[in-house]
Amino acid sequence: MKKLGFGAMRLPENGRFSKGIDLDLTCEMIDYFIEKGYNYFDTAYPYHSGKSEETLKKCLVERYSREDFILIDKLPTFFLKKEEDMEKYFNIQQERCGVEYFDYYLIHDIAKRNLNAIRKFNPYEYVKKLKKEGKVKHIGFSFHDDAEFLEEMLNEMPEIEVVMLQINYLDWESSAVQSRKCYEICRKYNKEIMVMEPLKGGTLVNVPDKAKDILKTSKPEMSVPSWALRFVAGLKDVSIVFSGMHSIEDVKENIETMDNFEPLDEKEHKILQDVAGIIKGVNIIPCTYCNYCAENCEDNIPISKFFELYNADLRENHFKFSKYLDEYNEYASIAAYASDCTFCGNCVDSCPQQLDIPEYMGDVADYFE
Ligand code: SF4
Ligand code: SF4
Structure with missing residues (x-):
């Protein structure tokens, strides 16, 4: 095989x-x-x-x-x-x-x-x-x-x-x-x-x-x-x-x-x-982390990384929340925060999973910030 x-x-x-x-x-x-x-x-x-x-x-x-x-x-x-x-x-x-x-x-x-x-x-x-x-x-x-x-x-x-x-x-x-x-x-x-x-x-x-x-x-x-x-x-x-x-x-x-x-x-x-x-x-965000959306975000938000951290914490029942929060802040400080999302929607058409990225970004901002 x-x-x-x-x-x-x-x-x-x-x-x-x-x-x-x-x-x-x-x-x-x-x-x-x-x-x-x-x-x-x-x-x-x-x-x-x-x-x-x-x-x-x-x-x-x-x-x-x-x-x-x-x-x-x-x-x-x-x-x-x-x-x-x-x-x-x-x-x-x-x-x-x-x-x-x-x-x-x-x-x-x-x-x-x-x-x-x-x-x-x-x-x-x-x-x-x-x-x-x-x-x-x-x-x-x-x-x-x-x-x-x-x-x-x-x-x-x-x-x-x-x-x-x-x-x-x-x-x-x-x-x-x-x-x-x-x-x-x-x-x-x-x-x-x-x-x-x-x-x-x-x-x-x-x-x-x-x-x-x-x-x-x-x-x-x-x-x-x-x-x-x-x-x-x-x-x-x-x-x-x-x-x-x-x-x-x-x-x-x-x-x-x-x-x-x-x-x-x-x-x-x-x-x-x-x-x-x-x-x-568990209601994780059904992102496959392909990163196609990355180049369409003028605000440079690390979309897939944020979804990955959010999903990891949900999956693990919040046992390591402070670890993921630190990692979130580390990425956000060199790129942008989820709350910097302007809901412009430029990323949406590039997503093969047809995710409502801006809406999920709001969830991530609420969660980590
Ligand atoms: S909707 Fe948010 S995440 Fe998507 S491109 Fe615009 S600013 Fe970036
Ligand atoms: S394009 Fe869609 S599936 Fe791919 S990383 Fe971005 S949000 Fe996730």
């Missing part, structure tokens, strides 16, 4: 406030991953503000033969202002990654909020042209919207080969993400399915204590994240599951799960339903 892919959205950084990626550690993680027989890598234009693509060039492309790895990149639909931008971004991505071709090239973030760009610039025709020219081997899109819209898009883009979906046991029956319904639509249209956010940005790693106890009691030898990976990797027609790896421990733990893969049985599926209910009951 080599269904595990290396997601390069949450690479290890140098220090807490630094934006630089730890290259030595990333090389070590990639070396281990490849040595164990895994070879899928996923990146995108905005990840780490462009540094994800550059890091893969240094740690992967320049250190391995091109045929040793499968590289997926994505056309940044949300940045398109004119038709020529598609070619501009593709050239930049080739340059940043140092490759002549991408194995998969996906239209990034097909969603209703990007419909104007989809209709106006026709990225579907553009990726088909790239495929014809041999600059990409396979084409597809990543998707963040409801199942009805997915079906509409698949009808409009029949030559799409692969769809990348957000699937995890928490979003499986969610009315917003609609993981199950979207998965079923892809199967109906015979599309290859790639999975993103199997751990929901770490939410399914750091589960509330009550949920952790249930998982640990049911199968003491199995780690908490391994339940989430087994849930998605066991789904029929899922070709690869991308986990955003942040440390060498993440890589080892994920590989351990996949090397010794066992699909979930019926009883275990039921356990995960109960666990999902507990996690939902």
